[in-house]
Amino acid sequence: MSLLTSLLRMRAAATGNVQHASRLRHHHLSDQPLMLITLKRTGPPARPLAVMLGTDPYHPQLLVAPPSGSIAPMLAALADTAIAYIEACRQHSQHLPATPSKPARQRYTDAPQIFVPNPQTVKYLQLLGDDLRFRRVDDRTPGSRSIQRLGHWLTYLTDRSDNPGSAALIPMTGLLGMHWITGQSPSEDEDLPTLLAWIDPPRHSASGRDAADKAADLAAYTSAGPATDATLDNYQLAPLFHEYARSRGPERTRILQELNSLLATRMQPTWDLMWHAYTLLQALPEAKGTARRWDHERTAFTDECTYLAQDGRPQPAREQAVATALRLARMEQSATAFATERAADDTFVRAELRTTGEAFGGPVTTIEPQRTLSGPTGRTQWRPRFTLSTTDPVLMEPGQLMACHTHRNARYKICGITPADCDTLVELEITAGMGTVARPNHAVLPEPGTFLVFTLAPDHHRMPEFPARDQTPWTHGGPPADHRDHGDEDQSEDEQ
Secondary structure (H helix, E strand, O other): OOHHHHHHHHHHHHHOOOEEOOOOEOOOOOOOOEEEEEEEOOOOOOOEEEEEEEOOOOOOEEEEOOOOOOOHHHHHHHHHHHHHHHHHOOOOEEEEOOOOOOOOEEEEOOOOOEEEOOHHHHHHHHHHHHHHOOOOOOOOOOOHHHHHHHHHHHHHHHHHHOOOOOOOEEEHHHHHHOOEEOOOOOOHHHOHHHHHHHHOOOOOOOOHHHHHHHHHHOHHHOOOOOOOOHHHHHHHHHHHHHHHHHOOOHHHHHHHHHHHHHHHHHHHHHHHHHHHHHHHHHOOOEOOOHHHHHHHHHHHHHHHHHHHHHOOOOOOOOOOHHHHHHHHHHHHHHHHHHHHHHHHHOHHHHHHHHHHOOEEEEEEEEEEOOOEEEOOOOOEEEOOEEEEEEOOOOOOOOOOEEEEOOEEEEEEEEEEEEEOOOOEEEEEEEEEOOEOOOOEOHHHOOOOOOEEEEEEOOOOOOOOOOOOHHHOOHHHOOOOOOOOOHHHHHHHHHHO
8 A cells, every 4th residue: 555545545544435536437337238236055155056247237136046956057147148248249250451470360349348336256156167168068068168268358358357457357446446546445345335424425424434434334235246255154045045945836936036025135235336326437437548458458359259160179277377477468458558557648647656756757957959979870869858856756766767647758868866965956867759850859858847657667678489389398388297218218129
């Protein structure tokens, strides 16, 4: 937790009102997202109890697993709804022209976006995907193929949620926490009712804290999942399950109707809160870098659909070393790009980076606009310099490349750091984005007195080259170890 976040949390606790952590939304919001709330049974980790989902805030679909027996019909219904939503995103595509690094290709104009209440639901969907994608497909069993395909998509979506900036599968509490800071602990912020009470308290509430206290008192009557609370388990679900086990025929139908009514009553408040949170997030202006990240999301979705059409084998239960290294490299690349774009777009993010020493800001004091130097080949290069005065702690060293929110493509190298009485003078040289001596780009030159904030320049991270499988040691997922040299064996037979 940064110094600024701690300050905002203390201010929220003192005033009883939520504090803004950002006034821009850094995630794309689909016009028709799929809301998904799950409850799981105690016992097997991947056995669902109930699922409420849909794209219409007024008509959710509730799927309930029977207390005993097969849950395949419930899973088949869940698969049909989820896959139908995903297939609807494939209705239209666009042509992308060839680039120096990529050939011409098609890309879908939309991608699925699923909201869940909290990070715990994402973990549960990952377990459910691991279980379903390895199920045997039997054409004589209705829904078995769609259940396996649901497992594949759940694995894809939960994997995408590990990438910072991805908008495929979003826990609602995490997205709200990016924009508002409450006066409660971070673990309490994972409770959707109390978090929303802080952010948007009812009109009759004295403060967000008072509204959150009332929401906490009503927590026993709502279920955000995926785990159920002990009161619901012991005093309502357990008697119905026991009664279902002893009953037969029409009596079981009545018990199932009672179970459906009970779970609908528990899940409906969370469903309404999910759509309310979505409306609050929609009201925030979208950051500039969001469009690029959504383009990348659509590219990833298109590639996954192509993989399913061409190969379609499920992801292995255990990743090999090269696959794990590749996935981690992609996550690091996504994290770097997301952090850089947020800093360029959002003044709140830049302020937070200044408290952690990853950025500094201040007015420009002097500038050398005509400065040139001779390059390695003897060619004259335009390298203007300027000095900035800052009261922020400057933890960087000379030679560090910096970026500025005013010109994203420009790069600035720290040439000198001179501590003064009340501030620090930082001399910077423009090394990229300023054009040439013949065709200079004077727009990157700041005016004296202009207040600028500089952040660490992103590493232009190139994906490392990983070895092919036949070049990977067997200890890291390559071909099995061959303990016998068949060539030597053939040679010894010839000698005999």
